Amino acid sequence: MTMAGAGDGRRGRHVVVGVGGGIAAYKACALIRAFSEAGDSVRVIPTESALQFVGRATFEALSGNPVHTGVFADVPEVPHVRLGQQADLVVIAPATADLLSRAATGRADDLLTATLLTARCPVVFAPAMHTEMWEHPATVANVQTLRSRGAVVIEPASGRLTGRDTGAGRLPDTDEIVALARLLLERPDALRRDLVGRKIVVSAGGTREPLDPVRFLGNRSSGKQGYALARVAAQRGAEVTLVSGFTADLVAPAAVDVVHVKTASDMRAAVDKCAAGADAVVMAAAVADFRPTTLATSKIKKGAGEPDTIPLTRNDDILAGLVEARGDGRLPADLVIVGFAAETGDQHGDVLTHARAKLARKGCDLLVVNAVGEGKAFEMEDNDGWMLSADGSESALEHGSKALLSSRVLDAVGGLLTPRTG
Structure with a gap:
């Protein structure tokens, strides 16, 4: 299960969705639909146990392709070889403890495990099981074996499991599984486990500065870039804390601790607290530069008493404050600090001219710059920059x-981290 021969993320790929026999098997239906609606050709390979939870007809209707579990169906086509050879991506969801074990030991006793042995594309396992099973030494060893062979075993989410149980293993x-899987089509090594043992703080979303009980000053940030950073960092092995302002109803990334904040002042307090024990801080949030000097205690009415102007007070610069704290010893000297800047060109210079000046002012180690405007950066699914x-x-x-x-930003962060000793 190596990463050789991966694609570049374009639509119309051949995707194999393997389904293990767990209660979460019904969620594979949404996964199949997501790939199909994106224009991919999907083949579903369930285990026999998976068919106890979701019927064959459902998988066939969603994928538009026949569904088999054994190697003796359609023998002339040799499906256990052809499906793996033709696949651009294999996603196993849910990956049960039993399925992880069989894959790790190279079993080939059904169509799914046989296909795994012939796949030479990115292979993604999305585990789902009770916490005790996920944390058992046997499962831990199986996951390590699969990762050592180039497969991606993503970290599970925490939350409600079956019955009354909650914990890691959900x-x-x-959307997260699809995003990570498509990332591997864009870049096969994007989820290598190079940040294990590192603590990374990521800020995301926009802050809101209240004017009165119903109005605020804010911005168009969706939080998608910051959430993507937190998600990828966690899947690369980092211990991630996400300090989140307001977002476009984003779901918390799996294996990430989320701290919710509202104002720029709240965000500064949370980031400063979390940065004390971190290896890196990535400030992707769109923090409001100003706040109303006075907060009205009741809604400001139109007409009589309506203010002609609203005085503003500058908020503290969180990024510059981190750099200052590192310089005077309040934060570790080897803390890596990354800033994000949304820029537009004007009569004084282009985007990069302003970005270079900002980097010099802020004093951070890296500055990621996005050109913003209609259809760029904010609220979009894709991004680019410098x-x-x-x-x-x-x-x-x-x-x-x-x-x-x-993934590119985290590459650069990893290159700046102080090497571990011992």
């Missing part, structure tokens, strides 16, 4: 998913 959200480094180097970030940009 199948991640469908990455500027304190050492003077600059690199373009190619257009692609926000997960792809996240």
Whole structure:
């Protein structure tokens, strides 16, 4: 199960969706639909146990292709070989403890495990099981074996399991599985486990500065880029804390601790607290530069008493504050600090001119710059831009998913982290 021969993320790929025999098997239906609606050719390969939860007819209706579980169906086509050879992507969801074990030991006793042995494309396992099963040494060893062979085993979410149980082992959200799987088509090594043991703080979303009980100053940030950064960092092994302002109803990434904040002041307090024990801080949030000087205690009415102007007070610069705290010893000297900047060109210079000046002012290690405007960056699914480094180097970030940009940024962060000793 190596990453060789992966595609580049274009639609119309051959996707194999394997379904293990767990209660989360019904969620595979949404996954199949997502790939099909994106224009991919989908073949569903359930285990016999999976068919106890979801019927064969459902999988066939959603995929538009026949569904088999054994190697003796349609023998002339040799499906256990052909399906793996033709696949651009294999996604196993849910991946039960039993299925992980059989895959790790190279079993080939049904169509799904046989297909795994012939696949030479990205293979993604999305585990779903009770916490005790996920944390059992046997499962831990099986996951490590699969990862060592190049397969991606994504971290499960935490939450409600079967019965009254809650904890780690919940199948991640469908959109998250799709985003991670498509990232591997864009870049096969994007989820390598190079951040294990590292603590990374990511800020995301917009802040809102209240004017009165019903109005606020805010911005158009959806939070998608920051959430993508947190998601990719966690899947690369980091311990991630996401300080989240307001977002477009985003689901918390799996295996990420989320701290919700409202105002710029709230965000600064949360980031400062979390940064104290971190290896890196990535400030992707769109923090309001100003707040109303006075907060009205009741709704400001039109007409009589309506203010002619609204005085504003500048908010603290969180990014510059982190750099200052690192310089005077309040934060570790080797803390990697990354800023994000949304820029537009004007009569004084283009986007990069303003970005270089901002990097010099802020003093951070890396500055990721997005050109913003109608149809760019904010609220969009894709992104691009430039990455500027304190050492003077600059690199373009190619257009692609926000997960792809996240992987490039995390590459640079990893290159700046102080090597571990011992």
